Amino acid sequence: MQRELSLKKIKWTDGVKMGDSDIGELLTGYGFHELDIEACMEENQRARIDSYDDYAFVILHFPKYNARLKIYELNEFNIFVGKNFLITLKDFSGTHIDKIFEKYSSVNMRNMKKTHISSGFILYELIQVMLEKMFKVCDNIRRDIKILEKQVFEKSRSSLVRSILIKKRNIVVLKHMLQPQITVLRTLEAHMNKTFDNEIEAYFEDLEDKIQKILTDISVLEEYIESVEDAFKSMIDIETNSVIKFLTIFSAFMLPLTLITSFYGMNITLPYQSSPTMVYSFMILSFCWLLAVFLYFYWRRR
Numbered sequence: 001m002q003r004e005l006s007l008k009k010i011k012w013t014d015g016v017k018m019g020d021s022d023i024g025e026l027l028t029g030y031g032f033h034e035l036d037i038e039a040c041m042e043e044n045q046r047a048r049i050d051s052y053d054d055y056a057f058v059i060l061h062f063p064k065y066n067a068r069l070k071i072y073e074l075n076e077f078n079i080f081v082g083k084n085f086l087i088t089l090k091d092f093s094g095t096h097i098d099k100i101f102e103k104y105s106s107v108n109m110r111n112m113k114k115t116h117i118s119s120g121f122i123l124y125e126l127i128q129v130m131l132e133k134m135f136k137v138c139d140n141i142r143r144d145i146k147i148l149e150k151q152v153f154e155k156s157r158s159s160l161v162r163s164i165l166i167k168k169r170n171i172v173v174l175k176h177m178l179q180p181q182i183t184v185l186r187t188l189e190a191h192m193n194k195t196f197d198n199e200i201e202a203y204f205e206d207l208e209d210k211i212q213k214i215l216t217d218i219s220v221l222e223e224y225i226e227s228v229e230d231a232f233k234s235m236i237d238i239e240t241n242s243v244i245k246f247l248t249i250f251s252a253f254m255l256p257l258t259l260i261t262s263f264y265g266m267n268i269t270l271p272y273q274s275s276p277t278m279v280y281s282f283m284i285l286s287f288c289w290l291l292a293v294f295l296y297f298y299w300r301r302r
Contacts, residue, residue, distance in 0.1 A: 001015065001016045001017065001018070001093070002014070002015045002016075002018060002022065002026070003015075003101070005101065005104055005105055007104055007107065007117055007122075008117065009084050010084055010085065010086065010117065010118065010119050010122070011084065011085045011086070012085070012086045012087075012088075012101075012104070012119070012122060013026065013085075013086070013087045013088070014087075014088045014097070014101060015087075015088070015089045015090070016089075016090055016091075016092065016093045017090075017091055017092070017093075018089060020041045023037070023040050023041055023089065024037065024041070026087070027040065027080070027087070030055075030080070030085070030087075032055070032057070032080060033050070033052070033057070035050075036050060036057040036080070039057070039059065039078070040078045040089055043076065043091075045059050045076065045078075046059070046180060047059055047060055047061055047177075047180040047181045047183075047184045048180075048184060049184045049187045049188050049191070051187065051190075051191045054082055054083070055080055055081060055082035055085075056080075056081050056082075056188065056191045056195075057078075057079070057080055058077075058078075058079040058080075058081065058184065058188055059076065059077065059078055059079070059184075060076075060077040060079065060127070060130075060181055060184065061074055061075065061076055061077065061177045061178075061181070062075050062077065062130045062133070062134070062177070063075065063134075063137060063173070063174060063177065064091070064092045064094075065137075070166055071166060071169065071170060071173075072137075072170050072173050072174060073092075074091070074173075074177065075090055075091050075092045075094075076090065076091050077089070077090045077130075078090070079123065081119050081120065081123050082119065082195075083118075083119065083195060083196075084119065085119060086119040086122055086123060088126065094130075096129045096130065096133055097126060097129070097130075099129075100122070100125055100126060100129060104117075104122070118196060118199070118200070120192045120195065120196045120199075120200045120203075121200055121203065123192075124200060124203040124204060124207065127185075127207050128203075128206070128207060128210070131207060131210040131211060131214060132210075134174075134178070134210075134211075134214045135210075135213075135214065135217070137174065138214065138217040138218065138221060141167065141170065141171065141221050142221060142224070144167060145167060145221065145224050145225050145228055148160065148163055148164060148167065148225075148228055149228045149231070152228060152231050152232045152235060160232060161232075164225065164228065164229050164232060167225050168222075168225050168226075168229070171218060171221050171222050171225060172222075174218050175215070175218050175219075175222065178211060178214060178215055178218070179215065181211060182208065182211055182212070182215075185204065185207055185208050185211060186208060188204065189201070189204035189205065189207075189208065192204055248293070255289070
């Protein structure tokens with residue numbers, strides 16, 4: 001899908017999940033470097049920026065939540081920005097980007113003359129709204145971890161293991177997705193300052209501050225989920241120890257009986273094998289042994 005918007009002398013082209021042939025046809029007329037065009041057609045490129053005299057090519061990544069799998073997927077943004085144009089190509093559509101596009105689609109031409117609008121400022125708005133979305137993503141993960149924490153201490157279930165691992169995976173994906181983009185945003189800020197004569201310097205400094213705050217939140221969440229996982233493992237160990245203790249006590253009761261019956265089950269003559277009172281004696285002996293083992297474990301707990 002492709003859509004275009006003209007604002008003053010600025011042309012904004014926004015594409016979602018476009019094919020290679022459509023991307024090549026769109027970008028060929030601008031005179032972009034062939035390596036940048038090839039990068040747009042390849043998936044999962046690393047965050048980067050290539051700065052030229054008349055334009056900059058930027059690759060950024062933001063998360064897209066897959067509700068079916070409950071994981072975050074990579075949404076790659078390929079951006080070409082120049083003085084009079086802005087081209088944004090991405091893998092998934094988003095309501096936040098749509099709202100910005102609709103906002104500028106409905107701008108009154110008279111008001112536009114009074115308002116400072118540039119391709120750099122539109123790009124700032126696009127990145128800014130995606131970073132604001134990241135704060136909500138962090139809040140959602142924090143809320144989910146709190147729910148997991150309650151479940152860990154209330155009852156231990158095997159399904160919790162999968163939930164904890166999914167949350168850890170999502171946090172790692174977000175961290176690896178955003179960490180390289182700090183350098184990209186710094187370089188982009190320098191390019192925008194040169195292209196627009198420092199008119200929008202403060203805006204891109206704001207983007208850098210926000211991504212730093214997001215990464216700080218992600219680091220805190222990473223420690224948080226690890227503490228929940230450690231608590232879960234401790235609860236599992238406690239339950240396992242309880243089961244083993246029960247089996248040990250049960251074995252302590254059965255061991256004397258098993259030992260005695262193994263002797264009297266042989267086809268040889270043994271003392272008191274015809275005496276009924278021996279059965280009761282053996283039972284009492286087993287109970288005494290069981291009581292001794294129980295008292296031993298009780299003493300060890302004190």
